[in-house]
Amino acid sequence: MGSFDWDLDAGTLEFDDAGLAVFDLRPEEYDGLPGTVSTRVPPEEGVRIAAVIEEAMQTGRSSYGAYFQVRRRNGHRQWTHVRGRILRDKRGTAYRVIGIVRNASTELTEFTVISPLEAGRRRITGMVQGTTEALSKAVTVDDVAAVLTGTGGMERFGADGLVLGLVEGGVLKVIAAAGDSMEALEELSLHRLDDSLPLAEAVLTGQARFVTSLAELGDTFPRLAPYIQSLEVDAAAFLPLIAQARPVGGLALFFRGRSDFSAEDRNLCLGLAGIVAQSLQRAILFDQEREFATGLQASMLPRHVPVFTGAEIAVRYHAAWGGREVGGDWYDVIALPRGRVGVVVGDVQGHDTHAAAIMGQLRIALRAYAGEGHPPATVLARASRFLAELDTERFATCTYAQVDLESGGVRAVRAGHLGPFIRHTDGRVGRPNLRGGLPLGLATEFDDEEFPETRLDLVPGEMLVLCTDGLVEEPGLDIAAGMDALEAAVRAGPESPDALADHLSASLWERWGTGDDVALLLLRRAPDPGTPQAPRIHQYIHQADPEGLAESRVALRRALEDWGFAELVDDVELAAGELLGNVLLHTEGGAVLTLEVLPQPVRRVRLWVKDRSSVRPRRRTPGEAATSGRGLMLIEAVSSRWGVEPRGDGKAVWCEFVPEGSRIEENARTDLFAEPPVVPPEEPPED
Template sequence: MVDRAAGAPSLPDDWPAQPELSLNLNRMGSFDWDLASGLMNLDPAGHEVFDLRPGEFDGHPGSLKLRVPTDEASRLDALVSRALKSGSQHYGAYFRIRCRDGSLRWTHTQGFIRRDSAGRPLRIIGIVRDATEELADSSARLEVDAERRRQTSVVESTTAALAHARTVQEVIDVLRDSHGLEHFGATSLVMGLLESGGRIHLVADGPEGSFVPGTRYTRVDDEYPMSEVVRTLTPRFIESKRDFADSYPRLWPHIEGLGINSAVYLPLIAQGRPIGALGLLYGDRTGFSSEERNVLVALGSSIAQSLQRAVLYDQEHDLAQGLQQAMLPRRIPAVPGAQIAVRYRSARLGRDIGGDWYDVIALPGGRVGAVIGDVQGHDTHAAAVMGQLRIVLRAYAAEGHTPATVMARASVFLHELDTERFATCMYAEVDLTTGVMQLVRAGHVDPLVRDNDGGTRRLPVEGGLPLGLSAEFGRLEYPVTTVELDPGQTLLFYTDGLVEVPGADLDDGMQMLTALVRGGPRDLQLLGDQLCDVVDERSGDDDVAILLLRRKGAYTPQTGGRLQQHVAQNDPEALRSARHMIRAATGAWGARERSDEIELAADEMITNALMHTDGGAIVTIRVLSGVERRLRVEVEDRSSALPRRRDAGESGVSGRGLMLVDRLAEAWGVESRGSGKCVWCEFMIPERPKS
């Protein structure tokens, strides 16, 4: 808009003369906008409409922003751009200007677009007028204001709802719910996501029963409205049934009977690139006003931003879940004498990868190790630490270390990683022949035990500090809790995400879990699924790992029960653990009355092996079935030198070991092994009562 009298820039020679007819009497001004040069000629009456003084307008439309508020200017720019691109010959809109005194005044503009023979726009000639009197009637003004507020509310409420949508499905749910469709005024919606190779994947369709066969996947160059808007990046407003039928003859026959009268398809554009398309279908209207088009285009932009976040979230979630699954065992070994079920569910909120894990380790002699743990944090670092810790703990267990030693060494390993992370963990070694179970807990939640009749109870387990922290503070002692798992009983390990409910105490979560297990199906796989369903419904913000182990009653090897422990030289902790193993086994196998004798004899044989050989010892305790039930203790070392009985002098402190073994045991002896020898002794123990 150029005020020539005010010394505005020179205009092109072919700039048209001022309209001869003055419109001042109607408080109406005119303008002539040359699109090639970008200059606009605004007559004096137009200056008055905009409340402009000479020199305040320099012929460039941008200088009108002095009087046009930013939101109004954006709306007008979008309106003019759509009219130019769509091939329209004219446009019109009401808008407000801010007068010199700060008040707002209603104004109306109407423009006529002149195009060349090829349809390219050359210039816009139009009018602007004061619409104050036109909208002076209070009911009209209230109606306009109410509609504007409604449209603003639509944008604000939808944007606010989408802000909480994290996944693509949640975005669809926000748009689909009754309030969302009510805001849009639409009957139903369809949504497609652009995939690689120019393929559009239909991820939402409606109304129910309206899916068109062959449209689940379409291409950008297909003759469908969704393909068109992705291809052209331009909204498509279908204003009538006739428009729909003429424009999309392949699609219309399939939806003709659904009562659809009009539709709008919006390209979903994020960061300048199409990511999909949204279609809103209407059954009770035809045509779209300029205001409605503006709102829909604005909503399309907001939806696109949310959808892009959701697509990235889903991709990251899938990647995180895949990485987490890769860190977990690829398969659970089939363990004779046990039924096992494992489950893992990733977090639904926050970061979607964590340090929860489980593991099942088949051990010699009919034993099995069961592990559950949780590394601090929810990120890839936590998952990486988890993977290393799982493998190390498995290796220590497979080497034959006691549960206490396994846990202590795993803690040292984690501390030496220097990750500043700690981990809670529960480890159990179960002898499936006898049911003797040794449990060690490192800051983890207590397990549950379910009986044959469904009764479920919390199993208190003595505990130490979490892994990593116990090494840092020099408190590597992990007490062992020994119990017996009867045939048919089920052990449940889990991470705290299963029982920690936001806003509730941990005890409440434990009671809830106990009730679920008590009333759950007997089949372990079904029980695992049911527990995961509870996690999914709760949409927790923590990962969950579950391990279920049931001892079968029919598995009884000929040798009876068997436990084994490696005792290295200069490892007093391993020696204490071996003693504890022997004490626990004698109690669990019905030899409690002779436990002191058995422990003393075993201690003498172990001490003898450690003192008189260069290596460690392997301690094995087993039950021998036969005419008489016997408990056998074996101590194997790598020395071929046979032990011999010696008489101790009056002040001697050695030489009494084998004498004690001879006095305490019913039988003892020495066997040569390939790389060493085995010293053994046997004790008669009472038969187990018939159950």
């Protein structure tokens, strides 16, 4: 009796000396790989024990046990017993197996004198059962190919090489191959269904061909002759794969050391070919249904995404892996009046073609309402009414936002859907709190078509991320875990919207198991770094972010030092702190901070702080005991000039700083309502 430790992640299998003795292996002969042990296990026994282990892994069991035979050096078969304990992580994924193996000959002596006929029957039963169980889980054509060529694939047939071909029109296309020398046949991977090659002939005639002399095979099929020597095999079986009286493909099995095919061997090969044919036909039908369903879904989505100056937009749609069971997820990008952009992601209830059809109608209706220029709340109210009037019991969720690319202002609403993420220019990721309304359709049914609008700001370089729940939901886990995972993936991903969309798809959609469809939309406002002579930075400070002020000071200091204005750092930080503090304390929103260099008429620095309040700051003269009211006095003391500009939905307070030694006109200091400088600034971004 010995012990073993199987590391599933590393692919190593360690035995102690007693465990190696059970398999009649010497320590110096063993390299720690499972494949080395399998050389001591007859193919049919290997298939059977692999099926036991696979079933335990897939069903979530914590242990397994089985009897099997080991072939010792002298050719004798020894009954062996294995008992393994499966260790799993928090997600239930097996990562390690520990257990014991022992020589069980003494307790199963009666099996050592089993008749050759019974042994043969058990071998056939094991191979058929193992192949059936493995293929029962194959859904697509790729899955079937993976079963036949993956771990234990050839062993299920007792073969040393395998080639699988699929009939497509009038050609036979090789879709899978396994074995040391099978790459020699790559040039024959696509050929017509004729009698020039043995596998194509078997498919064409429906008759299997068993060959024990490859030299003679080369004489019969001259086209194959140049490849015979490279195959390094002694015998072959070319089997047609026929399902419902129709050829769907062909299977070629190659063997080393075989000199004949008994009647039992031929029947076994034909039986296994029948099992493969049924699985392949089922997979072909699944793929066809899958193509139909995804084609229907794709036809309902926008064919092209408009291009907008000042924005980069990336969209992705991933269909759930489930035959016709497509969902109703969608995205859209809409050109709006006055240079604005509408973006929306949504999800119609259900996973079927009806959900996809409803989605197509709802998307077009919402697009029409948005294109008329209605406010976001009105757009969703009308869309809800439209859905309620359709002959369906389905409802839908969505998040819709109108983005002004010139100012950065965002007006967002949501109807029972996930809120957006915003990736800031410094890599931080925020989750704006969007007050939500009821899902579309239900809102009308319950006479509650209120969709509160939330005002956001997108500074140059920031990215808006919208998605459906398929990107953040994992079966059995709280959606909060998926939201946290999405936030981490957005934070760690690349800056480009296209690259980030691919990163999110690979790290999240594939991670959750592709059980639900996903719509993903990313909009990045174009960065605005200014020019080398007049650089510029922007930053948004959220009212509920306690670290925002500290991070803004770091950004200001770094920029001023990079631009050669290190002597102004303290004054600019002081002014920024006063202006930002005033916004965060006395308004109901965040602030957009812009720092820029103005090269003319004298090189100087200008600081902007924009908010959504229309109340103008006023300079006061506080008494000696007053605890507030000195902010504007400080700004006036440390800056060369300052002022305030009204904006359509708020105001922007600015102040300028001139390095010591530079000159500026005597009328530089202005009162509160002074006009802006001679060189008007570009429109500072809105939050």
